[in-house]
Amino acid sequence: MASIPTPPPQALRAKAAVSLRFEDVTQDGRLVLDAIPNALGPAVWRAILSREPSVVALLKQGIIPILSRFVIEGEAGPVSATALVEAEGACQFVQAGDARFVVDMWADLYAPAGRTYGAAPTDEAKVGPEPVRRSLVGRVFAEHVLTRPFAPAGERRVRELSFPGAPAVIGSRLSLPAPETIAVVPKGATPLEPGMRLDPVQITFGVVHTDSNMHVNSLVYVRLFEEAALRRFLALGRTTNVLGRNLEIAYRKPCFAGQTVRVNQCAFEESGRLGVAAALVDEGQSATKEALAAARPHACARMHFS
Numbered sequence: 001m002a003s004i005p006t007p008p009p010q011a012l013r014a015k016a017a018v019s020l021r022f023e024d025v026t027q028d029g030r031l032v033l034d035a036i037p038n039a040l041g042p043a044v045w046r047a048i049l050s051r052e053p054s055v056v057a058l059l060k061q062g063i064i065p066i067l068s069r070f071v072i073e074g075e076a077g078p079v080s081a082t083a084l085v086e087a088e089g090a091c092q093f094v095q096a097g098d099a100r101f102v103v104d105m106w107a108d109l110y111a112p113a114g115r116t117y118g119a120a121p122t123d124e125a126k127v128g129p130e131p132v133r134r135s136l137v138g139r140v141f142a143e144h145v146l147t148r149p150f151a152p153a154g155e156r157r158v159r160e161l162s163f164p165g166a167p168a169v170i171g172s173r174l175s176l177p178a179p180e181t182i183a184v185v186p187k188g189a190t191p192l193e194p195g196m197r198l199d200p201v202q203i204t205f206g207v208v209h210t211d212s213n214m215h216v217n218s219l220v221y222v223r224l225f226e227e228a229a230l231r232r233f234l235a236l237g238r239t240t241n242v243l244g245r246n247l248e249i250a251y252r253k254p255c256f257a258g259q260t261v262r263v264n265q266c267a268f269e270e271s272g273r274l275g276v277a278a279a280l281v282d283e284g285q286s287a288t289k290e291a292l293a294a295a296r297p298h299a300c301a302r303m304h305f306s
Helices: 033-046 053-060 218-235 289-294
Strands: 012-018 064-074 085-096 101-112 134-147 244-251 260-270 273-282 299-305
Touching: 012 033, 033 064, 033 085, 033 101, 033 134, 033 218, 033 244, 053 064, 064 101, 064 218, 218 244, 218 260, 218 273, 218 299
Parallel strands: none
Antiparallel strands: 012 085, 064 134, 064 244, 085 101, 101 134, 244 299, 260 273, 273 299
């Protein structure tokens, strides 16, 4: 499983409050994975990038940071759905090894231990009143590629940032692995089936799944992959009383309203935890084994549960 890299010292940083929805917290007080990236909104997009003149210059050039990858980690909790969550955000403009210009973003979410109903957890060894200590409840790393999404084909890739007011690109880093390399059982894990198996459920996207970027929102895929994994665990006679705790997901090409897709996945077990390696493909590319083998997925994911 990919680990979240440490933000470099020169990264821009800010803190912000994060509001939880009631459905963001499970029955045992853990944050669901698709709730954690929401911290990037207040802690990075609004607290840092909205105040950067260089971002205005990017938009004037028709350049928008488009999400290409998440690494999400959920912690144990418990946390109350009414908790005051604080996110520590960071971001940096950098050039990847494949020459793409990207914005790397981070957010660590902290909250006091608590329960939505009933008394908050306490440390029985403590004597007397003490301030409630906050703990880490989730982390996210996001890679966004600078792109001209509304330009004609062939003109969308950003090849240089030489216009007035362009953001300062500090240093470079290695390119992250190709999306297809995520959709494989990790080395050392035990596959629970001979190979990838197509999920029986067809998924049809509607306008409800889209956002202002004119395609299916990135967080829709996170829940979609987790629900498909639970169906696979059930079919294999394994427990479904588990929650996704670690996820790496790479987005190769967007999906749109009206499109029908399927999840192709393989379940595995690693260090006592269930997991899946999965890819999202067009329904039309899943008719035969040959077509499925040649399909280029829209998104690829690897997820661990506990």
